[in-house]
Amino acid sequence: MVAKLLDIAQAATTATLLMRKKSMAESATFSRDMDQSRRAIRASRERLRQRHRDDVARGWEDADPSTVVVSAFQADVFRSAFRALVRETGTPQCQWRDLAKALVHDFTGCELIETGLVDWIVSK
Structure with a gap:
């Protein structure tokens, strides 16, 4: 009887240790995979930033220096960025036009x- 209880306890201990070892290995694998994903995302963002810088530089080289065309999409991005900036910084309304121009x-x-673009960006 004592031998059976000892065998049961030993089996339970062994099973617990195996489960803990497996859990630690899974955690390590998960952490390694997350780190790899973060590095891939960081590299992808950097490539996108560089591509954007190259596109903007190319656009400035090709464009007439006196005028720059702003698309509707870009204007919408300006407006969204402006609104987020005003919310985050708490800029008073009397400074909104200058902030929009600077943006x-x-x-x-x-x-x-x-x-007209500044008026539209600043409008509520």
Whole structure:
């Protein structure tokens, strides 16, 4: 009887140790896979940033230096970025136009910005 209880206890201990070892191995594998995914995402983001920089630089080289065309999609991105920036920084409404102009200027590099675009970005 004592031998049976000892065998049962030993089997339970062995099973527990095997499960813990398997769990630790799975955790290590999961962590390694997550690290690999993070590195792949980071590399992908960097390639996209570089491609964007190259596209913007190429666009500036090809464009007439006095004018820069802003597409509807870009204008919508400006407006979304502007709204998020105002929410995050708590910029007072009296400074919104200057912030919108600075945002468009930073992206396009153009000094002259259409007032209609700024009005639309700032509008509620």
